Structures are given as structure tokens and as C-alpha cells.
Amino acid sequence: MCRPLISSFIALALLSSAYAEAPRMLRLHWEPGKTYKLETVTDTTSRKPGRDLQSQGMNVTQTTTMTVRKDPGTNDRLVEVKFVSVRGQISANGQVIGFDSTKPGEANPKLQQAIGRAMGKTFVLVYDDQERYRDTRDYGSLAAAPGALTGLSALADSLNVAKLYRKSLEIGLPPLAVRLGDTWTTDETMTFPQAGETNVEMNGKFEAVVEREGRKHAKIAFEGKLRSVERIDKPANLIEIGKGSTIAGHIFYDLERQTATFGDYTTNLKMEVMGEELPFEQHITTKMVSIEDSK
Numbered sequence: 001m002c003r004p005l006i007s008s009f010i011a012l013a014l015l016s017s018a019y020a021e022a023p024r025m026l027r028l029h030w031e032p033g034k035t036y037k038l039e040t041v042t043d044t045t046s047r048k049p050g051r052d053l054q055s056q057g058m059n060v061t062q063t064t065t066m067t068v069r070k071d072p073g074t075n076d077r078l079v080e081v082k083f084v085s086v087r088g089q090i091s092a093n094g095q096v097i098g099f100d101s102t103k104p105g106e107a108n109p110k111l112q113q114a115i116g117r118a119m120g121k122t123f124v125l126v127y128d129d130q131e132r133y134r135d136t137r138d139y140g141s142l143a144a145a146p147g148a149l150t151g152l153s154a155l156a157d158s159l160n161v162a163k164l165y166r167k168s169l170e171i172g173l174p175p176l177a178v179r180l181g182d183t184w185t186t187d188e189t190m191t192f193p194q195a196g197e198t199n200v201e202m203n204g205k206f207e208a209v210v211e212r213e214g215r216k217h218a219k220i221a222f223e224g225k226l227r228s229v230e231r232i233d234k235p236a237n238l239i240e241i242g243k244g245s246t247i248a249g250h251i252f253y254d255l256e257r258q259t260a261t262f263g264d265y266t267t268n269l270k271m272e273v274m275g276e277e278l279p280f281e282q283h284i285t286t287k288m289v290s291i292e293d294s295k
Helices: 004-021 109-118 149-170
Strands: 034-046 054-069 079-090 095-100 122-127 133-137 183-192 196-212 216-229 245-254 259-273 276-293
Touching: 054 109, 122 149, 133 149, 149 183, 196 245
Parallel strands: none
Antiparallel strands: 034 054, 034 276, 054 079, 079 095, 079 122, 122 133, 183 196, 196 216, 216 245, 245 259, 259 276
16 A cells, blocks of 8 residues: 555656756856946066966956846846956066056056956847847947947957857856756867967866855866967967967856856966967956845
């Protein structure tokens, strides 16, 4: 008489197991009416071999907001990215220079002009209702002197900046639905400022489901290799990313809110500048500070 009941429990257990193991897309979800606030900390060090052993470094903390609204007449979501503030310090030749975009009168004028140029500027990323990227709009504010002849080049550079920022949000995330323990590979070309087109080969793994701040997160680990795309017409001043350059890190993806709440990765680049190799290391952490109703 117990067999039907036992069978039912077994069937329920198998069904629950199958549901838990169902592959899922770990894409970024942008909820209309919400504003996402990110804080990114970047530590950069470089050293020129054959010269003094003193390294040069820069520490930068950048705050960015993403405000989401629906695109009228479509199912698309418009994500307005705004660079809110940047602060940090540069160390070189035994000197340390600080800067803060919220205090424009306290920094070296040339440095303030360089770091403050993008502050307050915006662009819009377009996603469909399946969380797939569709387009980049309204990036003209990133360009210097739009409308001038030189502004055309600046506009193209601005689009590359917007595209690179989008890629930085999605770095390490799987391109297909995955289960716990699954691995994947990606191979794509990204355009970096001053370095141009760069081939990026990545391996990723859905390592675990963990609890962070009371929510279940997917822990994703990734590693990869970077190298500049070879080109015959390479400008003499273009920086090359040489063979042996690597990237590695991990992401925590909130399974309920469908967004990355924390990311940590390190790039070790073998930069080649005018025939000279320049070791370059960059450690980046990105934290979701808040998700709030848009004002």
C-alpha cells in the first residue's frame, strides 16, 4: 500500500532534480523603471624594463548609473548609461597626484581636463525583451567637437568606448544556456582605445551556486588570452597587445534579479609600444551598489 506513495515521492524528487538542472541563460536583465548604480575600482601598474625599477601606477574609482525605460512602441528596453564621477590617484617618478571629478578646482588642470571630459556624459544601450543587445544610441555626447571634421573621428571613437563598456558589463558571462558545472568558450574581437582590434579567447565555467547578501548567486570563473589582430596598415603609434597577454577572474550573478552584483578580474598585458615591450597589469573590481526605482 505504501508503494504508490513512495513512487510519488520518487517521481517528485526526480522532477525537482530535473528542474534544478535545467539549463538557464545568465544574461543581464534590465528592469524598466529601475536605476542600477555600479562602482568600479581599477588598479593599474606598469614598468619599463631596462630603465629604473620604479613602477608607475594609477588607482581609479568610477561611479556609473544605468537608468532603464521602455522604448515606446516596441518591447525593447533603453538603458541610459551615465558616467557620474571618477576619483583616484596617479603615482609616477616618486610623485602622487590625486584627482576627483566632483572637486574640479583641486586637481592639476591638464589631468582634470583628461579625467573630467567624460563625466556627466551619457549613451544608450538597446536590449530586446529576451535580454539580447540590439544597438547603441545617443553616444554623440562622448565625442569632442561633434560636427567638425575631427569630430567625425571622435564620434567613431565614442561608439567604440560605448561598445567596450557594454562588453565590460558582460565579460565572462556564458553566451548560451548553462547548467551547474558546464563550461564554454568564446572567441571574439574587441576594439580597445589606442590598441585597436584585439582578439579575445575566453574559457568559462559555472562553478557553484552560493549565497551572497541573502540571495542565491551563480559563481562563474573565466580565463582567457588576448592579442592584437595583425594588420598590414598598422599606424606607427598604435599600441600592440602581444602574445602571452592574459585575463582571469570571476563573477557573482544574482539568480533572482538576473544581474551581476560583483566581478573581479586581472589582466596581464605585454604591451608593445614603438618596438619596446611594456609589462602592464590591471586589476578591476565592479560592485552593484544599488538597484532603485528611477526618479
